[in-house]
Amino acid sequence: MKINRLAKRGTIYRWIAGVTAGITAAFGLCGPVAASVPSASDTVTKEVSAAGTAEPDTIFANRKSLYEQVSTLTQIPWYRLAAIDQYERTLTRVHPKDRKHPERMLGIFIPQARWAGPLNPNQEDTDPTSINVFSGIGLDGDGDGKADSNNDTDLLYTVATRLAPYGHATDDFSIGLWSYYQNTRAVQRVMQYAKLYETFGKLDLFDHAFPLPVKSSYSYRSTFGMGRNWGGRRVHEGTDLFAHYGVPVRSTCYGVVEIKGWNKYGGWRIGIRDLNNHYHYYAHLQGFDKGITLGDVVKPGQTLGWVGSSGYGKPGTQGKFPPHLHYGIYRDTGLTEWAFDPFPLLKHWETEEKRSKK
Template identity: 60%
Template sequence: MRSYVQFGKKSIRCLVCTVMISFLCTISGFGAVAAEAPGTPDSTHSKSVYELRRSLYEEIGILTQVPWYWLAAVDQYERTITPRSKVAKKDKERLVGLQFKDEVWAGALNPNPGDMNPATISLFGGLGRDATADGNADPGNDRDALFTMASYLLGFGFDDEDFRIALWRYYQNDSSVSRIRQFAKIYKTFNQIDLSASAFPLPVKSIYTFRDTWGDRRGWGGLRTHEGTDLFASYGVPVRSVCYGIVETKGWNPYGGWRIGIRDLSNRYHYYAHLQGYEKNIEIGDVVKPGQGVGWVGSSGYGPPGTQGRFPPHLHYGIYRDTGSTEWAFNPYPLLRQWEKEEWVRIKKGKK
């Protein structure tokens, strides 16, 4: 469950910068060319939604000096924890995924929870800002929403540690802060927004077999159900990242043996277990891309560190979704079949 707080204590330089930003917005008509922020990809036919988002992140970043990849990370995190079913139809067409509670935007004591007047919002300690010089601080306007978040972050300082503190004060959740920092590192490393490509976890030209084993009974360590898909292959077959992401866990697990966990930008945790070993120099915190080797198929697990051979060699692949308050497993089999098919299509087209 999300939790929010108001601004913390500002340093003098942050206060001066914030005042200058507000002044520039007022006198220069920042964003006046698009007082109604482009909320859909259709607003610019020649650009993709990713290009439009990147332009907006950079636009607000230049104005506030908050790096674009931090803005992208917060925006993407909000997008992953807000169920599509709970997003209003008009908001589904927006570029930005930021969602503010009324009391956060307008101020906890504001008698008008839907207030969009910058003056009264400020009076009641709300965060809402007007970035388009149209006289309204509209949480449904992409520029206003993103500028408001950037201004909030700026209120705590200019470096990564300041942003970490600001995010913890905003969400009051260590996991939220960790996810956003991970996302920021991924965006910064690859310097692009469209990181939706995927790969099959094993080379499709290798010899392997798999079926839907989701929910099968497992007995070691107590009766339980199988949360994943087993891909059977020979020892030493390369195991690859299926996504752009960051290594979150690595090491021994009594059930999974030598395992590695990778977090992607959809806030999904990809779990690779029973490995024979790891790719050289891959460590927690490393950023990876689709098809990059992370280890090899093995038969480790079901015992203390080093236990091997209690079952045929295979890769256990699981996937978990983080909603911001809970993390739950879902059946990866349909995605595996999809990735396998897509990879064969790429190979046939000569795109390896």
């Protein structure tokens, strides 16, 4: 039985090696390249094109294939491995200097001291035996006899192997994530992303929609950073889109409902987390769609609620200002969140949606 398992693993190793070679060719990688860091307004097309000449569909397919193969070895579902990789990718975007690495397919990053062992005199060590002696976590995932911290398969296999012993039930896996990251935000994000990937069964979940129907009557301009007086001096962290009561408010992205309910400033509001670790905030709603609950997954264009004038008071307060949607967007740095101006994204999504309807 043991021989059969080893033979099976050897077959998978050879398959992975072949896929890795194919990916390298598809990406046009010839050597180390500084990782590109997309700005907040970059689209997924820009993100994946930085990896070389491969088309986005090819890149997503190659990533998913690798997730599935490592899943076969470790029994961790592919969508959880994909979620870890995507979360790591978002961290690199906001910490490019601390997580700088050669261009590769996966976003997973493991510091050399953790990979090779903190007391290892050779921090570039790729020998699995000596890495183990110095309590490093690096493993050989593709069977080439090396544990390379910049090898996609080695990285994914190493992380998966650290998590597998905790079990595959949701709570057990969450405990494994906390043990690995020591960060409750990381656990929440990975589980949210895994839910998205599991629900839709694909990686390409980066489409967007304008938050209001483009055929409806509305107006907006850049209001980010303007002053607000109610509740004390505050900075406006979003864009106001003025429209009539009852105009549908739609999800701008694929995401998970993270917050829903009343806020004394935003009134009836809802918050959605997407795969770029952006938090989309919709405030002053007249009400929510009855089918939307905490933890639900949503897709671009899905109705979340309706334009209203709620807020600036106790629950139920209405009419202290003209009806409008306050739309804000925040980026998570791994420890904190900060707002950035959504106006350029709104103009882009509006233009794209109008163009698609012609």
